[in-house]
Amino acid sequence: MEVHRQRCQACQSIDVRNILVRRQGEPTAVYVRCANCGELVARYQLSDYYHHGKGPESFYRSIGADACDSGRRALEIFNRAKEDSIQGFKDALERLKEENKEV
């Protein structure tokens, strides 16, 4: 596993902001903006998006309503994404700490 902090290539800052853009029929896009100099740092297009503290509906919208064939299946997908997100976040923070990188 490799863990990196997102870094602005213009000014080397790790202070970044996410701007989420949702358009009909397109995957959610995340534009990462440098909070220090305002430059575009990166763009991600999401195949799924788990927002901690929000319920399943937000997650279903991110993957498209058609992706879920039944309520039970949808809830399983959501719960897996939630567990994976919480564990993945924990693992990433531990790795950054081990490597003495700023969290």
Ligand SMILES: [Zn+2]
């Ligand atoms: Zn910058």
